[in-house]
Amino acid sequence: MKLDKIQNLLGYKFKNEALLINALTHKSCKKKHSNERLEFLGDAVMDLIVAEYLCNKFKDMNEGDLSKLRAALVNEKSFAALASLIDLQNHIILSSAEENNKGRQKPSLLSDAFEAIMGAIYIESGIEKAKEVAINLLKKEYENINLKTISKDYKTRLQEITQATYGKTPQYVLISSKGPDHKKEFTMALMLDNKEISSASGTSKKEAEQNAAKLAIEILSKGKK
Secondary structure (H helix, E strand, C coil), X not given: CCCHHHHHHHCCCCCCHHHHHHHHECHHHCCCCCCXXXXXHHHXXXXXXXXXXXXXXXXXXXXXXXXXXXXXXXXXHHHHHHHHHCCHHHCCECCHHHHHCCHHHCHHHHHHHHHHHHHHHHHHHHHHHHHXXXXXXXXXXXXXXXXXXXXXXXXHHHHHHHHHHHCCCCXXXXXXXXXXXXXXXXXXXXXXXXXXXXXXXXXXXXXXXXXXXXHHHHHHHCCCC
């Protein structure tokens, strides 16, 4: 099993690759070792890392808001997103039955495996290295970590609406990018069932997607499309 890609995306090279394989092995495989114990440890490691990071980043934020922000970052959805950043869905080791049951697409399995990997890094290299890896991934996934932007995840809200109403997931398509590298402007179209619902611009693709999702929520709520 080739593990170079996932380690490159992690920004961490395991000294003992057997530990990484353990972290990637789902319990459905019925092997001697699965990732359940590493997942248990990694959950606690991520909780501590995120709590410390937020306390240092937001020195004037009250405990209640810090708790809300931590809850928005330390959860299945967030960890599944971080798992996708490291291509975990293509590396997790599943049984044939779980594979056929679309296990690679399940947020719960991806989240658990991500926690297991963080637990494995902690065991091998300690909290500082685990912190470095985790924070780098968090910054990639969340360009602006603050209560306002995290609590207003329009893409998630829109997906909940479209799944419940239409049984469809929105798709985002890059229409254009212009400007110099240090001041790019991206325009994204939001497609639903191959139909353009909205389009919007931003200084990054993610910001443009969020803006397009926000506009789509307004359009769909008014029944214009």
